[in-house]
Amino acid sequence: MRYSASPRPTFEGPAHIPYETVTRHLWGDEESGEVADWIYVSSAKIHQLVFGLAPGGAFRHSDSFRTIFAADEVMYVLSGVMALSNPETGEVHRVNPGEAAFFRRDTWHHAFNFSPEPLRVIEFFAPPPSQGTSGSYAQTKPNLTAPKYSQDQWIGRWPKAQAEAEAKFTIQVVRERDLLWRLEGKNQQLLVGILAATEHLTVGRMALLAGQRSDVEVHAGDESLYLLEGELNVRVPENDGPRWFELSPGDGFFVPEGTPHQYYNVSGAPTSFLCGIAPRYSPDIPDQFANGRER
Secondary structure, three states: OOOOOOOOOOOOOOOOOOOHHHHHEEEOOOOOOOOOEEEEEEOOOOOOEEEEEEEOOOEOOOOOOOOOOOOEEEEEEEEEEEEEOOOOOOOEEEEOOOOEEEEEOOOOEEEOOOOOEEEEEEEEEEEOOOOOOOOOHHHHOOOOOOOOOOOHHHHOOOOOHHHHHHHHHEEEEEEEEOOEEEEOOOOOOOEEEEEEEOOOEEEEEEEOOOEEEEEEEOEEEEEEEEEEEEOOOOOOOOOOOEEEEEEOOOOOEOOOOOOEEEEEEOOOEEEEEEEEEEEOOOOOOOOOOOOOOOO
């Protein structure tokens, strides 16, 4: 089977994306393994999907479906246990539910479900496929014909060599202790944990207590949201169409760059969600990469 581009759902304005309406897609072939995709957003700035593997399932790569892209990626495990490997370096990482993996462009990656339940992983990807960063880019890279799944150089030196090994890893596992915590908002302060932040993509996790709401906020990039638990209302006060939306777990929401919006939890239980913003998180934070290099 030859590679064909995945669907690219886009929206003209703020949009609630109920789970039932999410675009379904099957990626891969017999050699790479087939992966079920639920594609929420694929705008000109950000790509968000959930992928799934059956117990014991895996994706690797084939000549037609190569897994090396020109994008920053965050993969957050919703259920199951993901073993994520860079088959070029041999490194392997175990990622449990509630944990994430982060890697930058030109990183080969294979994933395996090492659990008795379906693996579900939400993935944020930027720059997005619409910028030529996914399958078409992968075809320009030499195919990897001898994948490795271990790093024998550390045998006999572990854990003494742990710091040396971690300094060379191309994939970073992001656990609770690794989040960058922020209090955001002047009138209604919310606790936000940043999983990853680069010049292309910022991914955060936010929780609202019962009855809590955020200040009105504006991002310097497109925002794509995924509700993890609870109920969430999104208010878009300047929208020409509907301005009040109610989300259930598994639903997504899209907010175009520069659109004022606000989060509400009007239920009696906590709610939490993930959000990806690309390319820049906030217009109030100086762009360290404005001239193509870090200031």
